[in-house]
Amino acid sequence: MTEHGIKWSCEYCTYENWPSAIKCTMCRAQRPSGAIITEEPFKSSSSNVGTIERSGGSPLICPDSSARPRVKSSFSMENSSKWSCHLCTYLNWPRAIRCTQCLSQRRTRSPTESPQSSGSGLRSIPGPIDPCEEYNDRNKLNIKGQHWICSACTYENSAKAKKCVVCDHPTPNNMDAIELADTDKASSIINEQDRARWRGGCSSGNGQRRSPPMSKRDSEMDFQRIELAGAVGSKDELELDLKKLKQIKNRMRKTDWLFLNACVGVVEGDLSAVEAYKNSGGDIARQLSADEVRLLNRPSAFDVGYTLVHLSIRFQRQDMLAILLTEVSQHAVKCIPAMVCPELTEQIRREIAASMHQRKGDFACYFLTDLVTFTLPADIEDLPPPVQEKLFDEVLDRDVQKELEEESPIINWSLELGTRLDSRLYALWNRTAGDCLLDSVLQATWGIYDKDSVLRKALHDSLHDCSHWFYSRWKEWESWYSQSFGLHFSLREEQWQEDWAFILSLASQPGASLEQTHIFVLAHILRRPIIVYGVKYYKSFRGETLGYTRFQGVYLPLLWEQSFCWKSPIALGYTRGHFSALVAMENDGYDNRGAGANLNTDDDVTVTFLPLVDSERKLLHIHFLSAQELGNEDQQEKLLREWLDCCVTEGGVLVAMQKSSRRRNHPLVTQMVEKWLDGYRQIRPCTALSDGEEDEEDEDE
Template sequence: MSEEANQDASKKAASNCQEAAAPGAGAGAECDVLDASTNVSQTHVTQMTASSEPPVAENTKWICEVCTYENYPLSRKCTMCRSSKPLLGEDIFKLQDGASALPTQDVCGAEAVTERLKPLRISSPQGQPCEGASSVNKWPCPTCTYENWPKAVKCAMCGAACPPPAPPPAPAPPSPTPSRTAGTNDICNSQNLSLHDVDSNTRRTSKRRTNNVDWIWLQACLGVVEGDERRVEAYLASGGDPARALAPHELPLLDRASAFDVGHTLVHLAIRFQRQEILANLLSRISGGGSGIKRSPSYIAPDLAAAIRRHMASCIRVNKGNFLSRYMTEFCTFSLPAEIMELPGAVQQQVFDEVLDREAQRALEGGPRPAVNFSGEVTARLRSRLFALWNRSAGDCLPDAAAQAAYGVADRGQALRAALAAAMAAPLYARWAAWERLQAARPPAPYAPSEPQLRGEWARLAAAAARPGAALRQPHVFALAHVLRRPLLVLGVELVASHRGEPLGYARFRGLYLPLLWDPDRCSKSPLCLGYTRGHFSALVPMEPYRPRRDYICRDDEEETENVTYLPLTDSEGKLLPVHYLTCEEMADTEGVVRRWLSACVTRGGVLAARQTLHPRPLLQAQMLEEWLNHYRRLAQQSQGPFPPRLSGADLSSDPDTDEE
């Protein structure tokens, strides 16, 4: 039988069914028989319709249901999240058996969509039309906005629990319209509505993700890795915290285990992937560093800074005595180069703005009782002014500040942090427990902590030391002094204040930390100085003594104080700074203990001070500082103009050069 005959037979059968159904209810069975008899012809028309669909445009992209990324038509998986391409489109109709073997026929409009969706409704139970995947009412995850299937208990992306269902709406009154069987146009309209809902849901999901701070935060992390500064700017513009760290549940969403780790911030990622422009933008927005871009010497010369960190890690050894601890084999002290004073005034101001922590400097020098630079004799006559170096605002600020005070670079390789964690051993616990009992027995409310309480607290301290990014406390400073084998002098505020200036409590970090478990002969008597301001440590370093050029020729007039910096051991009122973790016998002669571990002296004004020896710079450190200074020297040359200054007549000489000259 020809195709025209089949179509005529189908039309006659449909008309007969309608005529039979008009008189009464008994015609329903006859209509069902006729529908069953015409199933073959309808399937044939469906195949012809599917084969006659016009091809999709080559430039039409498909949107990923997981991350809403627009992919090219030939991509079978999403380029971003590697999710499979949804089959609700042209592909599912092209995969029907025999669809490409039949001759094409022009079928369009509602009948075309109905015939294309009919294979999806053949196996529907109870004779009802099967709903497509697009019409299923999925629930969006409140954490990552991923749309999950209705029976899913947890989110398939981030594992978040399904939110409780909304209360059911009140039942609507029955419609006066008599019920009838959904016809071809009704099914077509419902399917078209569901497809439209999919597009609108995708647009709503994309808009919701665009306004979600968590989603923008993850995009900013990917932007740092890929070098896309616009994503970072979008995150910062939305009010995001530049010091936010990655949480464990966010790593599966990023799906790049080699690039991300728990606790990483945008600054960590920018340093790891050498994104200098993004790093400068982030550092300028982090609280604690003041306004403006920060350029430490390690940022100008990252290769030399990495070599210094490797050298610092190679100088750590393991003690084989009773005190099983790691220690540094050399003693180094960092100071700002004196060549800064040779730069023009405007460039000098820029240098100090970019390398110093202005807010920490003001907090340490200000107030009724300043912590640093309060003695004019030490600051002016002895040229021992201290400068607070900028340090990143993270949980590793203590080992970073110690590394900056010694080598001029931060402890980004976690070498000092690992040595600090290894130093939390039994001998250190005994000294700490005895000190805690002494402090607890003091009035006005004395008490006696039990051994399990002390053991539990020490276990928490040791766990925090071994976890990078965790906040560190007083015992960690004491352990770090044993790693460095030299005293640590912490100068800080007495009261910790809030952002509004309200006092929150006493800051107990201020004071002197001595490596009491070492033999004094194996330790250095030249201390390192750190500053503490509201939960943050900074390295306090001096300026290298400035030598005029004539001193390089006539070194006979060199004074002893040019290579020594004096650090006051008293506060602004003349009281000795507290010395931590001493025994009862040692506390009876505190000043004697200080003189045994430090090279102390009394100035003419009566200030008890410790001598800090400025050792000759190591080669790598000198090269790093030279590259850092060259950056500002070029700025000074650009500001002075292209022509050098004219020489005066007194500078000219007609005498021939001699060997001495």
């Protein structure tokens, strides 16, 4: 039977309820004693009975507060006594500790600031307080824990409702789901505010958000807000939920926290968080569990079963997706010498730090005193073929090797160099953080990563202490480059200074991507040339060309005296915004493989021939030449012969000779490589036994 009569209007959602309704059908607010009464829609408005009109001076009625005092307040008095939230600019009452709208912490006024400052969240002049609003501020948080979300229409129903008010969907039997939904909704507000504050203070100059280096304590502190987020509601109602959250957190390990940080990093665009998880050996295919989704407190972003790849696709992180897909495609677990011998690796890092010195004088650049070149040991060829294949899968980056060899002939394109002269280059696997350039340089020399940022610090200090020298070269080179490509633009000195300041800032930020200028400075720190074999175009993971890379070429330490530098270069590979160390394999002195490989049998010298021309026989560019050094190819070839040990092969290829020696190599590096290789030597008996068993089975058959 249809109910007729005079309806009353809810002053919160303006929904017109039937007279018999004690609470509002829509928002579940208590019916006040002085509610606005209206007739049914088909009744004439002139026949309304008991209508109370709203005005600026009408009393404000709170839910469940019909017996509370009602205070009239003027508009001007309200504005003068309230304080403004520094995040959402909402005007809050003076006694509110947190913002009623966004729950952000109230800021206190500094002694030097004026209390009348608007929009700054400062403490304003005390004024009369509305007891109703004060009551709302204290109980705003409690309301959030008294609703459950309908799974069919997403309407928020009262906890006492047995079914959805809108669609009559029954209440879920699992009350934990209701508590989880209420806790997620309340705590996500705090998380959003924390992330908003982080975004405002950690934006880098190139428009990408980067996080500062995060220690173990910082990693755990970053997720304490997840646990505290559950305490937003009433203490009695959320006590059980908080207990569950604490239990989940106590079960979390360091790897679990890194995984959650990586998930948040994908959403926020923080690549360093993803790299931190990858470098710790985390599984890229790992899926979010229900407990982890509960800790993250962002149902709109995270869901059970999501992986880092799913999140990258959902939030359109193409750069991260390319890296993650590459990682997933490498089924073999990576095992490089630096991972097998952590004690020796730490000793090598200390040795590098001790060998770093600063040159006295006007050009106060840092430099290394030791000449070390990393090569793969020749003993690898003594291993059985299956073991060799396993070793190469774990130490090499197959995708980089394929892109540089097959997709575009950049390395190993000459059969003469790769076969007869035994100068094949191998791309070592490298972590894909923003430090990949520094890591690849130390891999090509000492065989380790720049984990302690020793090389980055030397790069930053050298750029600052010798800023005038490098700035002149950089400015002259960039001007010539723009003119040679027909761009015909000129910058004011202020613009040049701004671009240079950005280059300096990149050197000081761990995880920041580096540019050509930084490779030029690294050549001076190493005191030896650096040859970069790289792709010519930037491409997305879909294969779309985005622009020129400009990395391929030769970087000479032109600001040093030639007598102060070594002529043996190192080789790096560049693909998809990623650098990799390109190393050769040792040549046995008695084997006489490759011309010049047995230059000094007493010293076990290995010579690798690095081409100075591309596959089309065009000379590689020499970066950062001055106007006097620029010229035709003959002049540039002459310059290369002055700074490198060059020769021409029988096939007419101009090459540079990279010389390495076991005896002259650092003993710690040799010991690290031997210990790494012993792990594969121990696989030989198992392989031989399995082969013998197969032979016996064949004989029995």
